[in-house]
Amino acid sequence: MKRILLCELRKMIQARTLLWAIVIGMAISLINVIENYFLTQWFYDIQEVINTPGYQTLSIYHNWINGAQMTVGETIFFTVLPLLAAIPFSWSLWNEKHSGYANQILIRGEKKTYLLAKFIAVFLSGGIAVVTAMIFNFMANAWILPLCNTTPALTGSGDGLFLSRLLFTCPKIYVLLCLMTSFFWAGTLACLGLVASLFMRSTVISVLFPFGLFLGSSFLIDGLVPSYADAEFLGRFETSPMQLLHAMTLNSNPAWYVWTVQLTLLTIVFVVYYLRGMRDEML
């Protein structure tokens, strides 16, 4: 297991697509940094006129990519997040299956081990690509924004939202948990692409699958459940998968809810992947 896992991890790290996904993610997250730069300029301009006390408006905790709710950079980043997660390595099983490489490995080792190693490598690839871009965004924002605490009035966060208490009491831990949650989301999305590659005839379509699924299900929820805001349960929780990727949403997204959805999705993905992968003698 260890040998094959190391082999898969090495292939994943050496994949040029991982590098491309990180570079594209960083480029998109840079848009958010540029917007924040203009925000600071605007803040200093009005400060000269009305002498606003404090710098909480500029706090990094509600202006970095996972805290902002109204920037172009953040909007683009979270829209293409399923693609950024799937690009690095979710295509690998499809390529190895169609080139015959996978079967060469299978006759030399256990199929279960190979599938498990591939799953772990793909999960990590998605997480690394997305979280690296987010860490870059946080560090770049730290050049221009102060690391001061934020207040509920300045953020969209409040009671019932993702780790809202931590945001105002221990923001550094909040950021860390946001990064971990995003890592988990991205890993799950990458694994969705991996599962799709077992069913699809085209590698490009299998990489698009997580994006299509998330956009499509958000579309169906908005279209088929038009009065969901009035419903007792659905109105309280964020149901749109595209919105759930954000740390701050318009509807309620408490941490236990987000983590339960993540875990359920990952379990379903793993079960489908394992059963479909193990079904035939050869891939």
Next chain:
Amino acid sequence: MRCFKLIKYDLKQGILKNRLYLLVPLSTVIICNQCRLHLAAWDQSGTWAIYLAYCFRGLQRISRQTLSGGFQIPVFWVLMLVLPLTVTLDYPFRDIKTIGPQMLVRSGRRVTWWLSKCFWNLCSTIVYFALVLFSVAVFCFCLKVPISMETPMGSMMALFSEADITEAAGEITAGQVLFVFIIIPFSAVAALNMEEMLFSLIFRPIYGFLFSVALVTAASYVTSPFLIGNYANVTRCDAFIDNGLNSQSGLLICIGVLFVSIAAGALIFRSRDILLDYKEL
């Protein structure tokens, strides 16, 4: 003759055998149903033109100051633009990995292959729009909604409730409806599709798609004449919205992008190594 055969082959393989087109009527009907509920809340019944406009209704012009709470991406509008991008993404580059080199040799000129793919791309956009128009018409027919190009003021008010609608909105002619609700969104989608094919040629299809989705998402937020996705957003059109984007110049920009993409693609494809290493994506 060779060129004609190539086009015939592309239309058959890239359009007739493309099952992704099945998603178009499905999505359109779901959006139309949402439009029906929206109009019912305003006590309006609408017309075919109103239902069509709803399909390409994005967000009004927004800014950080006007947003309250947070920005939520207009999923319906994004899907209406991303769907044609998905439909036209895979075929040309799947073709070049399989039968493409044979076709290139037989057609005699590399540019012929590229032009044939551009023609196919344009035809795909036409088929996409035809499916949207037809699905809206079928939906209206089933609900006994008038299949007309009239835009009653009450329905327009319901449709663009958030935007600064002008008084002229209720008096727009059938020609204007055709121009604003069909021709402008069509040209914007066609330009986006061609742009995606160009970027897919330069980089890889998946990066071309990612770039195009990023452009569409940016257009949902930023009102700029250079983000062509804005022209497919009828809520930002100057025909009935104060300080909207000029639709005539929009048409020219879209046609410009379309031709630049075709010309740039032809130039790049002439010297492109088509036996690319596709080990990764």
